[in-house]
Amino acid sequence: MTTVPNIEDFVDSTNPFVRRFSDYLDEHGMRKTTERYAILQHILNINGLFTIEGLQQLVDSDGFRVSRSTVYNTVELLMDAQILRRHVFEGMQAQYERITLPHTHLICTSCGRVKETRDPNFAAFMNARRYNAFNADHYSLYVYGTCSTCARKLKRAKQSTTKKNKRDKQL
Amino acid sequence: MTTVPNIEDFVDSTNPFVRRFSDYLDEHGMRKTTERYAILQHILNINGLFTIEGLQQLVDSDGFRVSRSTVYNTVELLMDAQILRRHVFEGMQAQYERITLPHTHLICTSCGRVKETRDPNFAAFMNARRYNAFNADHYSLYVYGTCSTCARKLKRAKQSTTKKNKRDKQL
DNA sequence: ATGTATGCAAACCATTTGCAATGAC
DNA sequence: GTCATTGCAAATGGTTTGCATACAT
Numbered sequence: 001m002t003t004v005p006n007i008e009d010f011v012d013s014t015n016p017f018v019r020r021f022s023d024y025l026d027e028h029g030m031r032k033t034t035e036r037y038a039i040l041q042h043i044l045n046i047n048g049l050f051t052i053e054g055l056q057q058l059v060d061s062d063g064f065r066v067s068r069s070t071v072y073n074t075v076e077l078l079m080d081a082q083i084l085r086r087h088v089f090e091g092m093q094a095q096y097e098r099i100t101l102p103h104t105h106l107i108c109t110s111c112g113r114v115k116e117t118r119d120p121n122f123a124a125f126m127n128a129r130r131y132n133a134f135n136a137d138h139y140s141l142y143v144y145g146t147c148s149t150c151a152r153k154l155k156r157a158k159q160s161t162t163k164k165n166k167r168d169k170q171l
Numbered sequence: 172m173t174t175v176p177n178i179e180d181f182v183d184s185t186n187p188f189v190r191r192f193s194d195y196l197d198e199h200g201m202r203k204t205t206e207r208y209a210i211l212q213h214i215l216n217i218n219g220l221f222t223i224e225g226l227q228q229l230v231d232s233d234g235f236r237v238s239r240s241t242v243y244n245t246v247e248l249l250m251d252a253q254i255l256r257r258h259v260f261e262g263m264q265a266q267y268e269r270i271t272l273p274h275t276h277l278i279c280t281s282c283g284r285v286k287e288t289r290d291p292n293f294a295a296f297m298n299a300r301r302y303n304a305f306n307a308d309h310y311s312l313y314v315y316g317t318c319s320t321c322a323r324k325l326k327r328a329k330q331s332t333t334k335k336n337k338r339d340k341q342l
Numbered sequence: 343a344t345g346t347a348t349g350c351a352a353a354c355c356a357t358t359t360g361c362a363a364t365g366a367c
Numbered sequence: 368g369t370c371a372t373t374g375c376a377a378a379t380g381g382t383t384t385g386c387a388t389a390c391a392t
Binding site: 031032033034052053068069072093094 | 355356357358359365366367
């Protein structure tokens with residue numbers, strides 16, 4: 001027989017995020033289902049960004065079985081509970097991450113990989129910044145460019161093109 | 172008979188963006204079609220953000236007739252030619268805007284409206300900023316929060332709820 | 343004349359929705 | 368027992384693709 005993991009073995013009820021979610025569910029008169037805690041607990045094991053699909057696979061791979069709709073549903077609740085944030089980068093599916101210290105996202109337009117980097121100076125700047133007739137809640141800084149790996153690849157490709165052109169001219 | 176506008180009457184060939192696009196098409200051996208110039212010329216009349224659908228309607232309303240695919244296609248080229256930039260904000264369809272001076276996007280999470288605001292200090296900060304192993308090309312700062320209109324609405328709604336609660340208690 | 347660009351309709355695919363069955367309270 | 372939640376399957380909607388026709392070069 002297949003052993004379905006016991007949620008008790010997974011959830012760390014002393015974890016502040018688990019607490020926050022629990023409180024959130026209480027406040028909104030919502031039910032505490034195994035699926036919701038299983039999803040949250042797996043999110044807590046992720047560092048950085050993840051997609052809905054990746055999250056579902058992670059949960060499934062631990063012997064739980066959650067439907068796509070439940071993942072979407074729970075992630076929505078976690079955003080409302082200020083535990084998660086969604087990012088929509090150029091030409092990729094939505095990615096999520098736990099709300100932590102503010103940081104910048106460096107997005108490589110060549111390979112699509114996203115690097116996160118802390119920037120205390122920028123955070124301080126934004127902290128002090130106020131806008132007219134607009135009450136800021138949070139912000140996202142996306143920097144688009146080329147990562148070092150892709151920069152190297154592009155350089156190499158360019159060099160071989162140049163060589164090829166020289167060869168063509170010689171013929 | 173329907174008068175199809177003459178593209179010559181629409182395109183300002185002295186416009187630097189028109190020039191740039193023209194050069195871009197030349198460099199890439201692409202054709203200079205009426206549709207492409209009609210779309211660009213209408214984009215030049217737009218201030219701020221627009222959607223594919225809005226753009227198509229604008230072009231159509233001037234008596235041109237362009238297909239959805241052509242709008243997508245042309246907008247893609249204009250991005251490649253460094254004339255347009257695409258933004259994907261939380262839970263909305265993609266929006267485009269001409270590349271101009273750097274500015275911040277203030278996004279109201281209540282009504283979805285996006286305000287643009289210049290921030291020379293921030294631009295200067297970013298101008299000087301360098302990242303490890305990452306060659307920055309451009310950046311987007313999205314500030315999420317509540318616009319003044321929605322703030323007022325929310326306040327009013329809250330007040331009436333409070334009043335209602337008081338009434339309920341009195342009963 | 344050649345082959346790129348257009349326009350239409352169909353395909354795509356992440357996300358959302360409807361609804362019967364399940365399970366938290 | 369009640370009703371929110373789950374899971375499935377179908378719907379949605381912005382975007383992309385395939386292909387015959389039109390037209391820039």
